[in-house]
Amino acid sequence: MVREHRYEAARFVWGEGAIGRLEGLLSEASVERAMVVCGEHVGANEALMDAVGDALGERRVHTYTGARGDTPLRTVEAGVDAFREHDIDSLVSVGGGSASDTAKAISVFAAEDGRNLHEMKTRTTDDGESHVPDLSAPKTPVFAVSTTLSAAEVTNIFGVTDEEAGDKAVVLDEKIRPTACVYDPDATATTPPATIASTGMNALDHAVEILYSDGHAENPFYQATAEKAIDLLVSNLPAAVNDGDPDALAAAQLGAGLSGFGIVGGISINHGINHPLCARHPVSHGDGNSILLPHGIRFTFDAVPERMARLASALGVEVEGDSTADEATLEAMCDVIRELQKEIDVPYRLRDVGVDRDDFEAMAEIAAHDSAMANNPKRITESDIVDLLEAAW
Known part of the structure; x- marks a missing residue:
């Protein structure tokens, strides 16, 4: 090829x-x-x-x-x-x-x-x-x-x-x-810490989705930029948000910039759901993707274990045994994300950001045809989207 x-x-x-x-x-x-x-x-x-x-x-x-x-x-x-x-x-x-x-x-x-x-x-x-x-x-x-x-x-x-x-x-x-x-x-430096936190999680989601997407996960150039983005964001967001540390903020911004490489063809399930979510509810783009981030990983995990192993390594999770990720790896990855969410005080449940649970089916109908869905390595139905939203509730 x-x-x-x-x-x-x-x-x-x-x-x-x-x-x-x-x-x-x-x-x-x-x-x-x-x-x-x-x-x-x-x-x-x-x-x-x-x-x-x-x-x-x-x-x-x-x-x-x-x-x-x-x-x-x-x-x-x-x-x-x-x-x-x-x-x-x-x-x-x-x-x-x-x-x-x-x-x-x-x-x-x-x-x-x-x-x-x-x-x-x-x-x-x-x-x-x-x-x-x-x-x-x-x-x-x-x-x-x-x-x-x-x-x-x-x-x-x-x-x-x-x-x-x-x-x-x-x-x-x-x-x-x-x-x-x-x-x-x-x-x-003039930007409120809450905005740095929310947009930082959005940038992290870009890089995570790129590493497991059908569009770019096997491209070594995008692997390199996404992995470096994850490292810079996870390592520097807490100090950038909580301490206003200028060096950490500068590093996080460069990480965010690197996460932008490969967005086209790289963002997938989370962005596909987040677009109608934010259009229909008072949720910022960054908060929506932060909440959906571990749920997209969970849904897609079993379809591409080798890609998930690379993602785990980028998040600082050691993959034991062979080169593919197992359930323990999945839980460790989600724990890293949850700990970061706690450290920088961003929402992690839809119920906490004013989302109407009765709207899940309508959102799912729109999300199923969002442009980002074509990049997800595991096909997702409207029913799957409703289940994922319930899990994020």
């Missing part, structure tokens, strides 16, 4: 003062009219926004503060209106996953004029295959200043929530992978 790996094109700039590189990055891309995309809280952070404004100089022509959690469709549409009104040729997201996804969505919606969200979304067919619509229009470049551990800034994929349909649709387009990702410790 002949295989091929292409490195995902992205430029990373990190370290103290990294935000100051923005003007040069935009200059190299020959763009002159930037719209900053962020949420209200980031927009009100004068120190951070002044640093971004100083770095962009005259290239910043507008700031759109409409980004919201889970990227509601209405906020994207409002962003497209602002984009057109100010004749924008570049987008600079400042914040976490919602800011990054909003900027990418604005780029796609503005370019693919006349196509609605559900015409552009990626989905899993009834046969378990992935269907990705062609989005051929040229896209406005996106630059990302990350203030969380979401890893959305690394990827060519984003989610938009259709609140009326109760669905979070995923859109894939290589042309909207951010041109540059900027990690500045001064920016991340």
Whole structure:
């Protein structure tokens, strides 16, 4: 069998003062009219926004503060209106996953004029295959200043929530992978510890799913980045969250960035369920994936024991006997995750985050066709999803 790996094109700039590189990055891309995309809280952070404004100089022509959690469709549409009104040729997201996804969505919606969200979304067919619509229009470049551990800034994929349909649709387009990702410790230091914890668990889930997914688990390049991401996140999240340790925070953010490699083709069962979960209930993306994380491992465990053994090793669990994982390994893996959840005080049960148990069947119907499900090595039915949600309750 002949295989091929292409490195995902992205430029990373990190370290103290990294935000100051923005003007040069935009200059190299020959763009002159930037719209900053962020949420209200980031927009009100004068120190951070002044640093971004100083770095962009005259290239910043507008700031759109409409980004919201889970990227509601209405906020994207409002962003497209602002984009057109100010004749924008570049987008600079400042914040976490919602800011990054909003900027990418604005780029796609503005370019693919006349196509609605559900015409552009990626989905899993009834046969378990992935269907990705062609989005051929040229896209406005996106630059990302990350203030969380979401890893959305690394990827060519984003989610938009259709609140009326109760669905979070995923859109894939290589042309909207951010041109540059900027990690500045001064920016991340302004982020609340609870947000670092939640987004850190989301990044951990990326890497875990990549290591057992059908899409990337046998790819040594993605094995390497996912394993390093797990090591950096598990080792540094407690100090980053509980102590605000700048070195631990910087290491965790790099771990999150590494978890973004391989998301397309790597995320699977947990993300597939989490998309309708967050679209229909007041749960953040990170908290949802944190809660689902051990349950996805449990469901998939017996289908790919060799992959689970590699995952166990990445989590610091010793695999005894032959090279495959057994039930004791499974329990030890789940214990590592649960201990980390306790240390950084993130939720681990759906009942604790306002999820309506009566909605499980409706969520399962949507989740079964989510684009991420095509990557799971064990086929999952709507009934299986309901059982998994019950276990997570």
